[in-house]
Structure formats: C-alpha cells, structure tokens
Amino acid sequence: MKLSELTLDREGLAAAIACEDAAFEAALREEAYRVKVDTIGPEVYLRGLIEISNICVKNCLYCGIRRDIRSQRYELSEEEVLATARIATRRRFGSVVIQGGERTDAAFVRKITRLLKEIKAIDTGDAPSLGVTLSLGEQSREVYEEWFDAGAHRYLLRIESSNPDLYHKIHPNDSLHAYDRRVRALYDLKEIGYQAGTGAMIGMPFQTPEDLADDLLFYKKFDAPMVGMGPYNPHPETPLTLTGTPYPSAERRFALGLKMIALLRLLMPDINIAAATALEVLDPRGREKGLLSGANVIMPNITPEEQMVKYNLYDRKTLNASDVQDLVDRGIVIGYGRWGDSKHFQKK
C-alpha cells in the first residue's frame, strides 16, 4: 500500500491497519508528524500522573488490578496527593492526571472533591493553577458535576473497544460492565463541559483491523478533544491472558500502536493525543516514537515510588519524571507550565 492510496473511511483505515509494509508505515508516521507540527505546532504537553489508588470495584478481564486479583492494595492519603501535585508545580508540568481504580463510595467521592479544591489552590506563582484531568471510571452524572464544579476540567474514560461484542468479550457480562452505560458516561462528561477523552486497547485478542478502524471513527463521531490509547500489554494473571487466545506479537502491537496514533492525527489533526506509557513497555524509546508519529502529550509518572509498583495494570516498567529530561535531550520541545488544552476544544 502507498500513502497516496490511503483514504480515511472505514475501508481505507482498515486496509492501512492491516498493511504491514514497513515503508508504508514509516511514510504514514512521517506524514502524521508533519500534520501535527503544521496544525498544532511541535510542543509536547506534560501531565504528571498520580495513581491515587489501585482499589477497584470492577473486574475487567484484562486488568492487573481487577477486583478478583490478589494484589497489595493501596490508597494515597490526601497529603501524599497534595505533596505530589506540588512536585508537579515545581517541575512546571502545568497539569496533573489523577488516575485510579473505579470507586463510587461516598468517602472516595468526597475525598476527590476536597483534593480538587486543594490542588486548584496551590500557589503556582505567575503560572495558571494546575490543570487537572481525572481518570476515575464511571460515576453518576451528579458526581461528575460535583468534580467539575470543584475544578476538574478534563476526564479520560477509555471505551477500550468501540465494538460492543468485543467489549463484552473483555469484560464480565453484568450491569457493572455494560457497554451502553460506559457510552452514556462519556456523553454525560461532554454535556457537563469536561474535555472528555477516550481511547481503546490496540492489538488485543479477538480484535480485527475493522474493529480498530471503528475505534478511530468512534473518536471522530464522539468528537473527542483528546485520546489516550495504547497497545494491549497482557498481564499474566488475568482471565484474558489465561484463555490463551492469540494476539499480535509485541513487535506488531507496537507498530499498530504507532500506526493508530498516526491515523488518528490525520483524521483529527487538532486534538490532543497521548503517547501512552504502554508504548514504552514494548520499546525503550516508545514514547518518543509515539510523539514522532503524531502524539503531543506525555504523562510522566509522579506517584510515590513505593505505591507506583503496586499499580500493576500489566507487566510494565515504572516510568518517571526523569524521562522528560531524556526527551528534551533528544530535541523534543516541551510546553512547560501550560495546561495544554487541545486546539480542537479551544475552537468550540
């Protein structure tokens, strides 16, 4: 396949995803990088990632912190979260992401509300207050509103697969894991006023090139201002891995991860696209390659190290803030101290 033959409809996207020609893939990544720089500039925005807790009420079949997995659970105290947010301020990250397993109990909800208010009150000198993205799963519309009013302005809720059949293959079949409920939550977030981001796993068992093409078209239809998607990285103790269902090699999943970023950049030129840490698991320079394929956001992990290792979503390396300096040393331009909202959202 040649780049000049690429079309951005379902058929064209699926053909591009299925094509394993290295020259085509390299040309596609180069074109996506060019489109990124021409549309939104070369800057990369930082989100300091705070993994607040690995306690989760859900049981997704691919997840290393699912409810039924034996693992040492933790929850950061409010003071620990605030101390970490202050580190993000000192390092001029501009924004933090508070991510954790899904919990809907009142104590947790109120804790997040208090934290949001306290984080927004951190003295940042001349810079704007820290931007806050939440990634805390499905909540009621009232809770989303409460957190929005307390200062969160972005929310990441990955759809994981836009194909309802595939979604049900990778989740337990119960009301807690219903596809429609997740889609409803995404629209709630958008209607409330969040920059509502989503994303999916790439290269998982049962997934076809058409599924991946549909994921891209789902982001477009939802008009997502930001997307965080990454390669599937199997966790050895999860039901999805233990079924033995085949999935692409690590090399192919990495190539697919970069290709999805590149295709999405062509499809939605002015949105924010994260170079997910899942890329770095498969290639030591994965995030940098993601940025050179059209991504413009990275999320250095600033969770206290003792807890970071327990947030064991999949077999991953712990990535930390010093990686940012490596990227700077390799010529990546960092948008220090900026919220880095997507141009797509700003235009609205």
Ligand code: SF4
């Ligand atoms: S993917 Fe998210 S919601 Fe599902 S089990 Fe893991 S942490 Fe919980």
